[in-house]
Amino acid sequence: MVVLTDKAQNRLTMQTADIAPNTTAIRSLDWDRDRFDIEFGLQNGTTYNSFIIRGEQTALVDTSHEKFRQLYLDTLRHVIDPAEIDYIIISHTEPDHSGLVKDVLQLVPKATVVGSKVALQFLEDMVHQPFKRQIVKNGDRLDLGNGHDLEFISAPNLHWPDTMFTYDRKTQVLYTCDAFGLHYCDDYTFDEDLGAIEADFRFYYDCLMAPNARSVLSALKRMGELGKVTTIATGHGPLLYHNVEELTRRYRVWSQSQAKAETTVAVCYTSDYGYSDRLAQAIAQGITKTGVAVETVDLRSADLQEVQELINRVSGIVIGMPPASGDAAKSTQTVLSTVLAAAKAKQAVGIFESGGADDEPVYPLLNKFRDLGLSIAFPAIQIREAPTEATYKRCEEAGTDLGQWLTRDRSIKVMKSLDADLDKALGRISGGLYIITAKKGDASSAMLASWVTQASFKPLGVTIAVAKDRAIESLMQVGDRFVLNVLEEGNHLHLMKHFLKRFSPGADRFEGVKTQPSQNGAPILTEALAYMECEVTSRMELSDHHIVYATIETGRVSNPEALTAVHHRKVGNHY
CATH class of the missing domain: 3.40.50.360 (Flavodoxin domain)
Structure with a gap:
């Protein structure tokens, strides 16, 4: 393994590792990146993974983000003489994977660029220079020699329209670019610690793959026709080796649920x-x-x-x-x-x-x-x-x-389907009234909550049920911070009414409400009886809610003699 570091930038490093016979991963580690793609927050940075396959001929699978230009090119030269590269395989043309194709072509202009028809069309507008090309379709093959027979799998919309997987029959490595990846940066090349990465793996799926669940299922079907896959060489995060079967199973379950x-x-x-x-x-x-x-x-x-x-x-x-x-x-x-x-x-x-x-x-x-x-x-x-x-x-x-x-x-039909007696009985479960407030960058949100309970002493922790379609849900991922505001009995109706109303997309939920900043950046409601600053440490998915467990960092009560407002419901099948 070779590691190079760009000291001029903040924590951009390179890692190389042999992942299979005649196969080397070149990983660009972006330790401190905290935003990606649709600007969802990252807690653990990300990586951009590129690969070299050597047979009688040599193929480079994807490149890297342009921010790694010098680091990547220096590392590439360390691993191989660029003149030996015969093929540049483009999994898809999103700049974080193909941002340095033009630079590589300048080093080795004789190389043939291999990709889907759409990918090569897009690439023309990126490199602005002539290049040799080979259009491949689903099932097409490229024989590099010495057993490295590459088969291409069409996987459109995962998550760009030009996406293509590549399967090396000799090593049983499947190169999937964005699919099965995650934004997670550490020194481990492979998925050795499933517990450490599974929250980021699910978050990545929800953000990038869930909107294309049918395409995921189509890709999984085609993968099943390949035979054994020992390693999934992803474009982001650790490569999947130890948990291939489990993590592909999760993709299938999640996508089947969405596709139904x-x-x-x-x-x-x-x-x-x-x-x-x-x-x-x-x-x-x-x-x-x-x-x-x-x-x-x-x-x-x-x-x-x-x-x-x-x-x-x-x-x-x-x-x-x-x-x-x-x-x-x-x-x-x-x-x-x-x-x-x-x-x-x-x-x-x-x-x-x-x-x-x-x-x-x-x-x-x-x-x-x-x-x-x-x-x-x-x-x-x-x-x-x-x-x-x-x-x-x-x-x-x-x-x-x-x-x-x-x-x-x-939704109305579902609400009416619950047995009337059970509905009324369930409604007798009462809870306090709280306002959850969160802020990330210049995005903020809030929600009225009553499904809140203390969950642990050491550390001090609470659980909160958050409906999947709540606006604040995307600001309460693992590692995110928020404020739990406790409403005061007798002084809560105006706040309850304000946060119960329907807000238009992008509307300021705090307009007309007195707030002050907390240490973690989320708004504290000035009129709240008490507040606690919290950090999300885990989430459990249910059918229509997430159970969010958060540890409490600090808190304060404004009036020790006052009581918490309580929510008494009459029915239990809706808020």
């Missing part, structure tokens, strides 16, 4: 323009929190017949619009016309602008959908500047609003 959803939304975006893919991903994540399935469509590479069939069967449509005056709008015009032609009344629709221009392409399209009888699920989202945490949070909340709109009838 009765309702589906099509989320359309333009992967090569602005922040469209990240904004679409944030909206998709918000939708999946409500139990509604998502199928994504890249407007640039979409098949028109498949788009028409998808729009015909979905209950909702989300479209990311590039500026009307740009080239991206022209290239997607035919697909948008197909979407409009296939749309029908009673569907719900939401539109976001993917960034930058002064024109307003969202409103003409929105009016066309309205004229067709579609319901507008959330106000149009327009992006004028680079998105922040608050922007992505707004998109997530918009997606949740859409999902809740589509499932409202089903």
Whole structure:
């Protein structure tokens, strides 16, 4: 193993390790990165993994993020003479994996770039220079010699439309790029400690893969046809070796649950323009929190017949619009016309602008959908500047609003299905009244809670039940900090009423409420009877809630003689 460090930057290091015969991993370790993709928070950094396979010919699988340019190229030269590279395999063209393809091609211009048709089209716009290419489809093979016979597996939308897996039949290593990865950085090349990584593994799945559950199941089916897979060489985090069977099983279970959803939304975006893919991903994540399935469509590479069939069967449509005056709008015009032609009344629709221009392409399209009888699920989202945490949070909340709109009838039916006597009996379980407040970057949220209880003495800890579709849920991941505000009996109705109301996506939940900052950054409600600053240390998933366990760091009571407000319910099947 060789480790190189960039001392000029904050904790960017390189690691190389032999992971199979004639197979070397080059891992770029980004120890301190705290945001990624849809700007979800990272607690443990991330890695960008690249691989070299040596047969009679040599293949490089993926590269790295451009922030590692010099470190990566120096490490590559240390591992191999770049002139020996015959093939550069592109799993997909997202910049964190292909950001240095242009640099590698400058070192070895004779190399043939291998990828899906869509990937090579995207790559042309990234490298701005001619290159040798080889388009591969599902089932195609590339024989490097000495037994290294590579088979390619189409895996679109995991999580870009051009994604492709590569399987080496000699070593039984499957290269999956984003799929089965996680944002977790440590010195271990493999998944030696499942307990340490499983929370991040699930969070990564929820953010990136759950919105494409059907695509996950298709990829798993194709993987099952390969034979034995001993190692999954992921694009992020530790490689899977010790827990391959267990972690692929979890992907299958999670995806089957998501794919069984009765309702589906099509989320359309333009992967090569602005922040469209990240904004679409944030909206998709918000939708999946409500139990509604998502199928994504890249407007640039979409098949028109498949788009028409998808729009015909979905209950909702989300479209990311590039500026009307740009080239991206022209290239997607035919697909948008197909979407409009296939749309029908009673569907719900939401539109976001993917960034930058002064024109307003969202409103003409929105009016066309309205004229067709579609319901507008959330106000149009327009992006004028680079998105922040608050922007992505707004998109997530918009997606949740859409999902809740589509499932409202089903939710009412479920509420009415509980036996009346049991419903009333369950409602007699009372609890205190609390406001949970959280802040991460410039994104903040709050919720009224009554399912709160002390859970441990050493350390002091509490559990809180958080519904999966609550806006604050994404700010209460393992490692996140929040404030538990205890409401005072006789002085709680105005706060209860305020935090019970429905907020529009991105709305300031603290407008008109007196607050002060806590040590952990989350707002303290000035009128609360007491507050405790907490850190999430674990989560347990239930059918419609997460049980969040948090340790208490500090706290204070404003009036020792006052009592906690209590919530007495009459029924137990809804809040």
